[in-house]
Amino acid sequence: MAALASVGETSLEAPATRGPQGMQRSRRRRLNAFRYVVFTLFGLFIVLPLLALARFSLEGSKLGTWSVAAWKQIVSYPGLASGVELTLELAVITSVVTLVLLLPTMIWIKLRVQWISRTFEFLCLLPLTIPAIALVVGLGPVYNRIQHYSLSALQLFWVYVILALPYAYRALSSGLDALDAVTLAEAARSLGASWFTVMFRVIAPNMRQAILNAVLLTGALVLGEFTIAYLLLFNTLQPTLYSISRNTPNAGVVFSTSLASLLFAFALLIIVSYAGRRRRRG
C-alpha cells in the first residue's frame, strides 16, 4: 500500500525551469489533483468487480449471509476438479512444448541463419492477427485428423502452443537481445564446445529470466483460454465454469472457482512483471 500513500508524487525537477515560481507550483498542484482523481476512479473501476466476485463467492445459502461453502465445493463439485486438473496439465505441457520449439530455434537463427529472422518474427506474431475464433474454424479438420491417433483432451496443447507463440517470442527475444549471443557462441566454439553445449550450457542459462517469463505467460494464457476448448468440446476449466453457470444460475462455486483461478493467474503474472523489472535494472 506504499503505492497509495505516494500517489501524489510528481518529479521535483519542475521548479528549476525559468517560469515564475508561483505558476510552476500551481501547475504541480493541478497535476497532483489530476493524478489523485484519475487513480481513484481507475482504481475503483478495477477493484469493485473483483470485490463483488469475492463477496458472491462467500455468499451463504440465504441472501446476505457469509459462508465458505462455495470454496469447499471447488474440489467436490461434479466435473470441476477434472477440468482444473486438465487445465493445469495443459498449462505445463504447453509451456514445455513452446519452450522446446521456440528457444533452440531462436538461438539457432540468431547465430547461424539470420536471413530467416524476419520471416520467423512475422510467423511468431501472426497469431495476434488471426483471432482464436477464426483459427478454430480451420482447425476442425486438422483436429479430426489428430483424433484418429489419440483421444485425450490433452491434445489441445498443439494449438495452445500457437496461441502462446507471440507472448513467448517477445519474452524470449528481449532476453536474447540483451546478451551478445554471437560473441558468447564464438568464444565457446573456439574453446571446442559443440553447438549443443553453446545452446544449452552457454546461452540458455544466461536467459533464465526470459525463460521464466515465457513459461509463466504461457501458463497464464492456458488458464484463461476458453474459445478453442469450448468450440472443440473439451472440458477444460473455463468451459466447465461456463456450463455450470448456464445450468445453475448464481451457483456460488462459479464465483469461488473464478476468483481462485484469477488469483492464481494474477500471482503468475505479478511474478513475471516483478522478476522482469529486476532483470532490467541489472
Add this chain to the structure above:
Amino acid sequence: MSVAATTEAGARPSRAGRQPHLPAWLGTVPFFAYVGVFLLWPTGILVVNAFKNPSGSWNFGGVSTLWGPVVRSYFIGSFKLCLISAVAGAVFGALVAYAVASGKPDGAVRRFALAGSGVLAQFGGVTLAFAFQALIGPAGLLFHASWYYNFPWGIGLIYIYFQVPLMVLVFLPAIDGLKAQWREASESLGSSTWQYWRYVGGPLLAPAFFGAALLLFANALSAFATIEAWENQIAYTVPQEISTSLSSEVGLANVNAADLLAFGMIVMVAVVMTGYALLQRRAARWLR
C-alpha cells in the same frame, strides 16, 4: 532438441577441413513445420472453404453474402462494440498513462501501475463477465444496472475493463518520449497548458494515440469468451455468430458460413493491424 541434433555432427573445434554437412537452415525446420501444420494449414483451409460451395465446387459468389443484410448486421454489431470500447479505452487509458508518466520515473506508483496493467490487460474471458455480473448484474451487489444486458453499452463497459490497461501499456512509451525540454521551450515562449497540448504535445502524440486505439479495436474484435459468458442467447457480433454456426446442427451449409465469417474477420483484423503498424512507424519518427 532436434535443432541441435541436426548439427551435432559438424561440431568440431577446428573450423577447416570439416566434412560436408547439412545446411544450417535445416535446424529451423521443426519450427516451420509446426507453424505450418497448426497455423498456416488451418488458416488456408478456412480461406479455401470460404470460396467453396458446401458441395465442394468453387464458388466465388459466396463472398457476396458477407454484404447480405443478416451477416452485415453482425459485422455492424462487432464494429459498434469495438468502436465504443476502443474509443473509451483509448481516452481513459491515455489519461491514466499520463498520470502514471507524470510521477517519479522509478516510483512505486509507476511500478505498481505497470505490473497491474500487465496483469489486467490479459484478464478477459468468462471470469470477467462473472465479476461484472456480480457487481451490476440482475442480482448485482452495487446496483442492478438496467442496461446491463443492453447490447453495446453493457458489454462495452465490461470490455473497457481490459482495454484501459492495454492502452496504458501501449501508450506509456509514447508519453515517456515527450521531452521535458519541449514543454519548457513552449512555456518560455509564453504558451499556456492548453496551447502546449493543442500545438505541441497533441500533434506529437496523435499518431501513437490513434495507432494504440486501432490495436484496442483489433483486441476487442477477437474477444469471444467475455461476450459469450455475458449473453449466449442472442448473437450480436461476428465471433458469436461463428460459434453459433459451428455448433448448430443445420449441417454443412453452416460450416461454410462459419468459414466466410471467419475469413471476413481475418480481413478486418488485418486491415486494422496494418493501420496500427503504419501509425506506429509514423509515431516512431518523433518519439524515440
